Amino acid sequence: MSRKSNRQEILTKGLRFVHERGFASASVRDIVEAAGVPQGSFTNHFASKEAFGLEILNLYFANASEVTRQTLRNEALPPLERLAAWIDSSKTGVSVSGQCNGCLLGNLAAEVADHSEALRTRLLEIFAEVQAAVTECLAAATHTGDLPQTLDCNRLAAFIVASLQGANLLAKVQGSMEPVERFKQILFAKVLR
Amino acid sequence: MSRKSNRQEILTKGLRFVHERGFASASVRDIVEAAGVPQGSFTNHFASKEAFGLEILNLYFANASEVTRQTLRNEALPPLERLAAWIDSSKTGVSVSGQCNGCLLGNLAAEVADHSEALRTRLLEIFAEVQAAVTECLAAATHTGDLPQTLDCNRLAAFIVASLQGANLLAKVQGSMEPVERFKQILFAKVLR
Numbered sequence: 358m359s360r361k362s363n364r365q366e367i368l369t370k371g372l373r374f375v376h377e378r379g380f381a382s383a384s385v386r387d388i389v390e391a392a393g394v395p396q397g398s399f400t401n402h403f404a405s406k407e408a409f410g411l412e413i414l415n416l417y418f419a420n421a422s423e424v425t426r427q428t429l430r431n432e433a434l435p436p437l438e439r440l441a442a443w444i445d446s447s448k449t450g451v452s453v454s455g456q457c458n459g460c461l462l463g464n465l466a467a468e469v470a471d472h473s474e475a476l477r478t479r480l481l482e483i484f485a486e487v488q489a490a491v492t493e494c495l496a497a498a499t500h501t502g503d504l505p506q507t508l509d510c511n512r513l514a515a516f517i518v519a520s521l522q523g524a525n526l527l528a529k530v531q532g533s534m535e536p537v538e539r540f541k542q543i544l545f546a547k548v549l550r
Numbered sequence: 551m552s553r554k555s556n557r558q559e560i561l562t563k564g565l566r567f568v569h570e571r572g573f574a575s576a577s578v579r580d581i582v583e584a585a586g587v588p589q590g591s592f593t594n595h596f597a598s599k600e601a602f603g604l605e606i607l608n609l610y611f612a613n614a615s616e617v618t619r620q621t622l623r624n625e626a627l628p629p630l631e632r633l634a635a636w637i638d639s640s641k642t643g644v645s646v647s648g649q650c651n652g653c654l655l656g657n658l659a660a661e662v663a664d665h666s667e668a669l670r671t672r673l674l675e676i677f678a679e680v681q682a683a684v685t686e687c688l689a690a691a692t693h694t695g696d697l698p699q700t701l702d703c704n705r706l707a708a709f710i711v712a713s714l715q716g717a718n719l720l721a722k723v724q725g726s727m728e729p730v731e732r733f734k735q736i737l738f739a740k741v742l743r
Contacts, residue, residue: 377664378665379574379661379662379664381572381573381574381575381661382574382661459660463660463716464661466652466660466722467572467652467656467657467659467660467661467719467722468572468574468660470652470722470723471570471651471722472571472575477723480723481724484720512736513736515720515729515732516732516733516736518720519713519716519719519720519729519732519733520712520713520716520733521716522715522719522720523656523712523713523715523716523719524712526656526659526660526712526715526719527677527708527712527715529659529660529664530659530663530677536708536712539705539708539709539712540709540712540713543706543709547740548736548740548741
């Protein structure tokens with residue numbers, strides 16, 4: 358393979374490996390083996406494991422942003438249907454190879470927020486972008502009259518982003534997407550009514 | 551130190567180290583260094599790192615159960631005040647050495663639920679016990695008339711346990727307990743009203 362495709366293989370297979378096994382658990386050797394490239398490739402392309410971590414985080418977020426574009430930002434749907442579609446997308450998004458591996462954002466937050474300032478800072482930015490997309494969608498619902506105009510959309514969006522992370526985490530422990538479905542139902546029945 | 555106190559040191563200092571740094575990141579060497587005991591002590595007392603993980607999880611849960619006893623199960627307080635006190639306890643409980651290290655249950659769920667069946671199973675049991683304590687408290691609130699008698703207490707308890715995990719996770723990323731306070735406020739203002 359060319360240098361460029363080695364780099365791509367390390368990122369796509371490495372992302373999958375880390376999502377399934379955790380970041381700290383994954384050695385550089387595991388990652389290059391998963392990618393099917395020589396060990397030297399890793400150091401050719403990434404200054405450190407933390408640098409690799411930042412790149413897979415960005416890759417994961419790029420995929421998640423595409424889902425956001427198709428759901429939360431899909432103006433063909435009424436705002437609250439977009440929100441529901443976005444929450445539903447968690448149910449497939451967190452299931453790599455048939456398992457419930459949780460959301461990579463939450464997994465990395467739990468694992469590395471304490472000891473990699475670079476990853477913590479990037480996670481903070483990403484969560485803020487996700488929250489902004491949810492805020493926009495809730496604001497659209499206040500314009501259509503589906504939610505009260507006095508709603509503090511940003512605060513409620515922060516609650517939704519955090520609670521969905523919790524639901525994804527419990528889904529991972531239980532090996533079932535039930536916590537995500539329950540979160541959605543209670544959110545719509547109680548918080549957004 | 552005696553054999554017994556070496557074991558205790560490994561557990562208490564090891565729990566703290568894992569809570570601050572993550573389970574996969576913590577090597578056996580890190581753990582014995584944190585405990586100030588010879589490396590051989592670890593293998594004398596624990597069959598594997600997973601066995602050690604189960605013991606610190608049980609130790610953490612024993613501490614958390616004491617907090618539950620003083621809050622959720624404190625019959626001197628009205629039920630919903632107990633629930634609020636339990637959520638507030640998260641704000642101190644997750645802060646080891648002044649940092650927001652998250653809840654160890656959530657951290658381990660994110661890190662190891664995929665690749666240690668023993669730890670995943672124990673986490674599942676512990677989350678079920680926490681959920682049962684919240685269910686009991688909500689049921690008590692239905693008896694006092696603070697919540698409607700028709701409430702599905704168990705389902706709402708599952709939502710609360712998961713959402714609080716999410717709030718703790720975001721608190722860890724943000725280095726601030728604001729997500730936990732926001733969760734509590736929205737829970738009481740919208741879900742439990």
